[in-house]
Amino acid sequence: MHEMGIASSVIDAVRHESELRNGVRVLKVGLRVGEFAAVDPESLRFCFEALIAGTDLQHLQLDVQFCHRRNHCQHCGEYFEAAEFPFICPQCDSIATESKGGDELEFAYMEIEET
Amino acid sequence: MNRIPMERKVLSENDRVAAELRAIYERNGTLCVNFISSPGSGKTALLERTLAGFEAGRRVAVLTGDIQTDNDARRLARYGFPVRQISTGGACHLDARMVQKGLEGWPLEDLEILFVENVGNLVCPTSYDLGEKSRVVLLSVTEGEDKPLKYPATFYRADLMVMNKLDLLPYVPFDAALAHEYARRVNPQIEILNVSCTTGEGFDEWYRWLEAQRVQTGAAG
Numbered sequence: 001m002h003e004m005g006i007a008s009s010v011i012d013a014v015r016h017e018s019e020l021r022n023g024v025r026v027l028k029v030g031l032r033v034g035e036f037a038a039v040d041p042e043s044l045r046f047c048f049e050a051l052i053a054g055t056d057l058q059h060l061q062l063d064v065q066f067c068h069r070r071n072h073c074q075h076c077g078e079y080f081e082a083a084e085f086p087f088i089c090p091q092c093d094s095i096a097t098e099s100k101g102g103d104e105l106e107f108a109y110m111e112i113e114e115t
Numbered sequence: 116m117n118r119i120p121m122e123r124k125v126l127s128e129n130d131r132v133a134a135e136l137r138a139i140y141e142r143n144g145t146l147c148v149n150f151i152s153s154p155g156s157g158k159t160a161l162l163e164r165t166l167a168g169f170e171a172g173r174r175v176a177v178l179t180g181d182i183q184t185d186n187d188a189r190r191l192a193r194y195g196f197p198v199r200q201i202s203t204g205g206a207c208h209l210d211a212r213m214v215q216k217g218l219e220g221w222p223l224e225d226l227e228i229l230f231v232e233n234v235g236n237l238v239c240p241t242s243y244d245l246g247e248k249s250r251v252v253l254l255s256v257t258e259g260e261d262k263p264l265k266y267p268a269t270f271y272r273a274d275l276m277v278m279n280k281l282d283l284l285p286y287v288p289f290d291a292a293l294a295h296e297y298a299r300r301v302n303p304q305i306e307i308l309n310v311s312c313t314t315g316e317g318f319d320e321w322y323r324w325l326e327a328q329r330v331q332t333g334a335a336g
Contacts, residue, residue: 002239107121
């Protein structure tokens, strides 16, 4: 599993962002993880907690926002969550749709302590 | 408490190195292909047969990744083209930095095609951009035809699915049409080739596909 490496990248990024802000304490970090990111959120959380335990970041919270596949209708322009194949536009019933998301593995936000 | 929006990818460091590699390949007109599959689907066999069919003067090289051993590199080196093994020492995938290190000292400006054989794993390599132009996923007929549905992320991000071990199709309960349908369900744009590395069936199409990819890199001839 590669979630340990990803958790480690998250923690490195938090440290980096903290340094850029004169060492401000980061309380929480939010991620967006897509259905097609090949990352298991539970495994990521387990690795994250194992890595911060006993360190100066042990109070850091992880918020994972799971993102479903989203499609865009080439007929009417609607964006919709694509759960079950075939992907049919809920607005106009067209099947001419293209994938427009669901492979995210990115930071969404950071919560830092008031100074 | 202050909430600050962040706009960056988690693997931005990997992506930065991958972008450097991509720029080098594009500058030199090198086609880089990243091969991903389960262990045993035939990545090394596909590369062996591919190398065997190239004329000796072709400027082609292979980086092959495994957790342990240099067995694949030794298999591939028999065809007279430069081959290097990347031993990940436990990691289940290649990342861009390993590829960058693996390429050290190679005259990349002379290279037409660089094949990168990833670690056999249908999950973890998916997240790591290696700077490749083309991503190829192999599915062999001795596996389940529903692998595209079980591992959608890998098929979703692949340019081409190579369905391998075609010569075994009469002996296994594998529904090839269904495998194609599942792959297209996950990724409507995916191209599909059926090959046998034992009989050579499908290799004319495979070489044509490679040349078409190479033309897209802007390489001459």
